[in-house]
Amino acid sequence: MSDQQTFEVLIAGAGPAGLLLARRLAQAGVCVAVVDPLLDLHQAAFSSAALPLSAVKEFQLPAQVQAARWHGWQLHGPGDQQRQWMADHDLGAVLDFGGLRQWLADQATAAGAHLQLGWAVRGWCSAASGAIANLRGPGGQERSVACRWLVDATGQRRALLGDPPAESGALVAGSGVEWLLQLPLPQWNQWSERLSFMLGRAWVPQGYGWVFPMQPGQLKLGVCRLHDASRRQPPLHQLLSQLQLRLHLADAPVLDRHGGLIRSTIRRREPHQRGPLLGLGDAVSTGNLLGGEGIRHAMASSEVLAPLLLQALGGRPDALRRYPLQLRRRLGWRWSLSGRLARRTWLGLNSSAGDQRLERLLEGLQQKSSAEELSALLFHYRFERYGWKALPYLLGWR
Known part of the structure; x- marks a missing residue:
């Protein structure tokens, strides 16, 4: 130049x-x-880089940038509960960012x-x-x-x-840390073909953890949480180490460590x-x-x-x-609504009441939702599919 x-x-x-x-x-x-x-x-x-299949097709992303395909969801928490939703076809991809x-x-x-x-x-x-x-x-x-x-x-x-400027609305910020792990194929298979999330204050207070499959033998392990100036928050690397131990991944070598920030206004009027x-x-x-x-x-x-x-x-x-x-x-x-839900949902995961609200929501999703419908909720914010009765739980009104 x-x-x-x-x-x-x-x-x-x-x-x-x-x-x-x-x-x-x-x-x-x-x-x-x-x-x-x-x-x-x-x-x-740094990017967890999980996309629905519709986005892969929309942007015509080739196989060379797709580290893995997934067709299900696995949610841990609150506490020791574990739930799964699996489809019989691909729902999305995890990208090599x-x-x-x-x-x-x-x-x-x-x-x-x-x-x-x-x-x-x-x-x-x-x-x-x-x-x-x-x-x-x-x-x-x-x-x-x-x-x-x-x-x-x-x-x-x-x-x-x-x-x-201040009149555009406050920037809501979150931090994330992610490790790339290497592990034997039999252990990797337990996490393949699905997106796994760890929810609840016992896992990640005011945030969530995840395990995403990459190419065979590699996993992404990460944590993310919103910033809360009114509360002392434990270091993310400490939470990630605890997550690694609790998920029986402590022996897996760490190939890469990276982190980043996300900052957005809720209403997008800047x-x-x-x-x-x-x-x-x-x-x-x-x-x-x-x-x-x-x-x-x-x-x-x-x-x-x-x-x-x-x-x-x-x-x-x-x-x-x-x-x-x-x-x-x-x-x-749905954009602004999802932002308000994010603030209520993640910042509210700091007490037993927050865990109880999350537990009620997950019980309802497990009874009424397929893997495809869960993808529509989490990627396209299709809250109305579950009836507006679900919103009070998400917003913390019940």
Whole structure:
């Protein structure tokens, strides 16, 4: 990337959202560049990355980025209870997150996008033709790049947009830690073909744990919880070690350790644009707090923004005014409800009353739901399938 280059679009962040947007723009003939401080897209690959099959098909994700398929659910807790829902066909996939980023990067560059790893946007300013972005490279070198539109795809850090103003609603934050384990195939088989979650304060207070299958012989073991400033919360690594011991996985070597944050507003009313700067993915709160999901919703934001940005590049910048509304419609009306449920559900798992509410809900799901219906609830927030009588339990009213 020379000091004199000018791009129509410069994207800060080579995550799934930024790379998918770059691919779509490059395929339309746009001169687009993506910069990211990582030197290797397989690094810092934190994401539980479990998707429903509908998302795998929607984004046409190839087998090479799918570490495993799953067709059931296994829920532990509260306490020692264990419940299972299994289908006779695949319901989704667990992705190799690093592999997904590399595949999207290869797709984007094949379409003509420029990818510069090891570089980060450290600041920007408006210019007559759009924006001037200040970049810093791996050796500390600096350069400026001109662009018509600058996209903040830096995730929950919001490195360019900054945190939303107070009137947009508070950012609700959660932390997660995940380990990649290696174990013998007979033991791995006990966890294969299903997504397993550990629920209740005896497992993870104010959060949840999970075990996801990867390729044969490897599992993801993780914990996540919402932040609660009013309560002292134990360290996540301590909870993860306890989880490993309780699930009889203590002897499994740890191949990788990683962690991350999720921060989203509940109502998603923050600004999506500031002059030539546009927000994408988690930078505009597409991370869903109920299931800790980010990938498919962030990629959906790219599909919403891409055609609007093409119209803006074609001389209709007013088209971008429709971006927040169209993204809200794409995410659906259940979005804000799921955020409120997340706050009530996870923060409420700190007492016997919270465990009892969860127990009543799980008993009802076990009696009335199939694996497919549970997927619709957890991935598509289809609360109405269970009748609105279930909501008081989720919201803590009963």
